Amino acid sequence: MLRVIAPGALCAIQDLGRPGYQHFGVPIGGAMDRVACIIANRLVGNPPTAACLEITAGGAAFEVLAPCVIAVTGGDLGATLDNRLLPTWVSALVRPGQRIAFEERRQGARAYLALAGGVDAPLALGSRSTYLPGRSGGLGRRALQMGDVIRPASSAFDLARLAGRLWPAPVDYAPLIRILPVHTSPGQPDLTGLDHLTALPWRVGVMSNRIGLRLEGARLSSAQAGDLPSFGIFPGVIQLPPDGRPILLMADAQPTGGYPVIAVAIQADLHRAAQLMPGDDVRFAWTTHAEAIAAWRALNALLDSPIDVDEGIALAATTQG
Amino acid sequence: MLIECTLNDLAEANAHALALARVLPTEWHPLPAIRSVLVRFDPLRYTQDEVQIYVQDALNHATPGALPPGRQVTIPVRYGGEDGPDLGDAARQLGLAPDELIAQHTARPWRVLMIGFAPGFPYIGPLPPSLTLPRRDTPRVAVPAGSVAIAAGMTGIYPSQLPGGWHLIGRTEVALFDPAREPPTLLQAGDQVQFVAIASHS
Numbered sequence: 001m002l003r004v005i006a007p008g009a010l011c012a013i014q015d016l017g018r019p020g021y022q023h024f025g026v027p028i029g030g031a032m033d034r035v036a037c038i039i040a041n042r043l044v045g046n047p048p049t050a051a052c053l054e055i056t057a058g059g060a061a062f063e064v065l066a067p068c069v070i071a072v073t074g075g076d077l078g079a080t081l082d083n084r085l086l087p088t089w090v091s092a093l094v095r096p097g098q099r100i101a102f103e104e105r106r107q108g109a110r111a112y113l114a115l116a117g118g119v120d121a122p123l124a125l126g127s128r129s130t131y132l133p134g135r136s137g138g139l140g141r142r143a144l145q146m147g148d149v150i151r152p153a154s155s156a157f158d159l160a161r162l163a164g165r166l167w168p169a170p171v172d173y174a175p176l177i178r179i180l181p182v183h184t185s186p187g188q189p190d191l192t193g194l195d196h197l198t199a200l201p202w203r204v205g206v207m208s209n210r211i212g213l214r215l216e217g218a219r220l221s222s223a224q225a226g227d228l229p230s231f232g233i234f235p236g237v238i239q240l241p242p243d244g245r246p247i248l249l250m251a252d253a254q255p256t257g258g259y260p261v262i263a264v265a266i267q268a269d270l271h272r273a274a275q276l277m278p279g280d281d282v283r284f285a286w287t288t289h290a291e292a293i294a295a296w297r298a299l300n301a302l303l304d305s306p307i308d309v310d311e312g313i314a315l316a317a318t319t320q321g
Numbered sequence: 322m323l324i325e326c327t328l329n330d331l332a333e334a335n336a337h338a339l340a341l342a343r344v345l346p347t348e349w350h351p352l353p354a355i356r357s358v359l360v361r362f363d364p365l366r367y368t369q370d371e372v373q374i375y376v377q378d379a380l381n382h383a384t385p386g387a388l389p390p391g392r393q394v395t396i397p398v399r400y401g402g403e404d405g406p407d408l409g410d411a412a413r414q415l416g417l418a419p420d421e422l423i424a425q426h427t428a429r430p431w432r433v434l435m436i437g438f439a440p441g442f443p444y445i446g447p448l449p450p451s452l453t454l455p456r457r458d459t460p461r462v463a464v465p466a467g468s469v470a471i472a473a474g475m476t477g478i479y480p481s482q483l484p485g486g487w488h489l490i491g492r493t494e495v496a497l498f499d500p501a502r503e504p505p506t507l508l509q510a511g512d513q514v515q516f517v518a519i520a521s522h523s
Contacts, residue, residue, distance in 0.1 A: 019361075022352045023342070024506045025440045025480075025498070124500040134440055134481070136500050229331075230437050230444065231323060232352035232359025256354050256437030293364045300365065 075108020441498025
């Protein structure tokens with residue numbers, strides 16, 4: 001059990017979202033970096049669908065209220081335990097009175113803190129995910145605030161047994177995102193400058209958020225005119241609004257849209273996009289369906305990696321617990 | 322994969338899309354829209370060819386005529402005034418008197434073509450050319466919940482306070498979205514919506 005001392009820039013409860021509710025207008029939502037969220041859960045013995053804390057940029061701090069096993073994954077936000085480096089990508093037993101802090105952003109944008117038993121919050125449409133634009137989900141249908149208490153959804157397990165579990169397979173967060181051309185789309189624009197997408201790096205714009213990354217660089221122009229009849233869209237789609245600045249849609253993207261679609265980022269690279277903040281540079285590279293499927297298979301295999309156990313840490317947890 | 326329904330008539334293309342979405346496996350999360358259906362499948366479980374063959378077969382069976390008539394839902398609306406600040410302007414652009422616009426809007430039921438944009442937001446129509454207007458030049462930052470609006474040959478209802486570029490002609494008290502309900506939306510694609518004018522507060 002944890003208490004929020006400071007939420008930092010943004011801290012919210014997220015899981016794998018609400019797939020299957022898009023025909024009600026509900027975004028998929030959930031963790032921006034699903035890879036880090038799933039791994040954090042695996043490290044503390046949770047199912048992949050358990051809820052985590054998604055901590056964006058630095059400044060968040062928590063006080064431990066009751067013994068629990070946690071794991072921190074994702075971007076490097078300078079995690080500390082009682083002002084000493086908190087190892088990430090490994091599960092650890094933390095004790096009442098200890099303080100977990102995320103000092104500052106070093107690499108990436110979002111860290112995931114999983115709690116053995118899963119973070120508790122009311123289920124809304126099958127998920128605990130916080131959807132801020134719709135003021136729904138999470139704790140109190142909002143981001144976390146100072147004083148909020150984070151409780152495990154279940155507590156029927158042996159804490160010491162879950163400590164000292166190490167993630168063996170590094171996740172690649174290179175700021176390079178592979179994209180697929182769109183062959184037929186109701187919104188496919190007549191584009192001549194599409195090569196600009198891969199020729200130069202793009203800067204992530206200040207208006208970027210959980211809905212999408214606004215890409216600044218070359219201005220692409222589209223011969224498309226007028227309103228398109230809205231069609232289904234999803235995280236990974238790259239839209240071209242009339243201002244010529246592409247948007248890479250992310251977790252909280254609306255399920256339908258009417259802007260022309262110029263490319264689709266492969267699902268296996270979306271965790272890389274999730275670790276970008278405004279001001280960061282990102283590059284795109286064309287790929288093929290076959291490569292996209294191979295990358296998806298490799299990512300799924302990585303997520304199934306057997307977990308290593310550090311006997312020393314596990315033993316220390318037993319004797320001190 | 323996005324499947325387009327290419328029938329020229331928008332109402333027929335939409336009926337085709339809705340009928341198709343009903344017969345595709347829920348595992349693919351079929352998402353019907355105005356004239357297309359989006360399916361998202363795991364390429365480690367199905368190949369694109371398998372999905373394409375399945376969809377083609379489903380398309381042959383899910384004809385526009387296969388769409389059930391849909392539930393009838395009545396939506397009471399206070400037209401004009403503070404509830405519909407764009408009623409006069411929209412009527413002027415359409416060359417109608419405000420009362421004529423209301424009469425046409427309530428003349429017959431319209432189909433819910435899709436739910437999208439925001440949780441519970443229905444795209445309803447298609448409206449006849451006499452009620453077809455482009456979106457406003459400058460979208461509003463905050464449209465009040467319950468606002469009934471027209472644009473792009475359709476009419477919609479804002480389920481919550483949202484940004485929006487449609488012309489606001491009225492407002493309803495009916496709740497369109499509640500995540501505690503199953504299904505969470507009052508309306509679903511394929512429903513028939515009959516708007517009814519009621520007296521405004523003022």
